[in-house]
Amino acid sequence: MHKNLISIHDFSKEEILHILSVAREMEANKSQKLLEGKVVACLFFEPSTRTRLSFETAANRLGARVIGFSDVANTSISKGETLKDTIKMVSNYVDIIVMRHPLEGAARYASEVCDIPVVNAGDGANQHPSQTLLDLYTILETQGRLDNVSINMVGDLKYGRTVHSLLQAMSHFNPSFCFTSPAELKMPMEYKEFLDTRGIPYTETASLQKHLRDCDILYMTRVQQERFNDPMEYEKVKDVYRLERAMLDGVRPNMKILHPLPRVGEIADDVDDTPYAYYYKQAENGMYVRMAIIACLLGYK
């Protein structure tokens, strides 16, 4: 087992499957005192309520205590303290650090300046490996397998780190992809080349309707305003896709809709009550996967 969880690329197929199987145990037994007496630091140098609550709940459910901050406004960082000093100081207090930071590579750097495990809970537009693992867990849970799954990714495929990491992690499992996006937000060339070198098939379309009926997973994403430099560009594409209940006629019975949340307008509320909606359960799964991550890095199994 690795000491840290920084990038999904650091993990082999076997290590990924191990975490997913521990997460399965956590779901079956949601409160365990495995980490009684341990202290987990949740350092959020950039706000993210969803991810922070998920990690903090995960730590609490394992019996650990949690310290940390949810933004830097009232900390020494606003006085100009370096990342290295903050990490060194906190690492002497706690057993593991979970951190989110706006700078890319910040978690890797933090893991190099301290001796305790570091979990990357998002470093700018780079990596968010616990999201990738919970996506894999949810695909496995809904399809009963990870192999030979057909995934339709929809929305911002250009800037969306979630879809990029998922694509790379799924490459272990012989998937096929459809990329549904407006021309401005197409999957970047480097990821298509990555698939080409591994012989993984994909198609591209701008039409949401076109491949709804031949996928197992419909992975919806939000067009993130913060990734755009030009507000006009954002206005052009922000409402490009909206999935509604009426569009789901004739989809595969096993098809599930995933979304990393929060959603804005891309999935209509009337989809929530269909048997295909799975995004709330997906978010719940995040907690089990994060329990597994913290437990595994602290030496459980």
Added chain:
Amino acid sequence: MSEKNTQLKVSAIKDGTVLDHIPAQNIFQVIDILDLSQALNPVTIGVNLESKSLGRKGIIKIADRFFADEELSRISLAAPDATVNIIRNYEVVSKKKIDLPAEVVGIAKCSNPMCVTNRQAVTTRFKTVKEGEKVKLLCHYCEKTTEEFIPLRH
């Protein structure tokens, strides 16, 4: 009347290292990377000399100094086609090209403005990826690819 001697005369060295075929615009980076501004041995630097292959090249002659291969590999990004001549008793006893190292540490700058190495005091680290003639740098921290070599300012 004899013709004017138009050949630039650069004094020969008895023992030492001659780095030839350095792109003229990168010569000061090479000096920087090898820390030659601190050298106490005689160093002769030629810039904007004519070269058939490079157009304008730079050359550095360092008397009484021999470099380890790792040391020289540090200049491979700034001078990928450089030739290293080892001089002993005015004779070229060895002539070789520079190897590209698998990893470069503390030499190049990451092109990603949001990379932690550009905002905190972090030593940069890249894997080198050779694509045909081009060398790309894969950042150890932000995982982005830098296409062009940008030297760190010391």
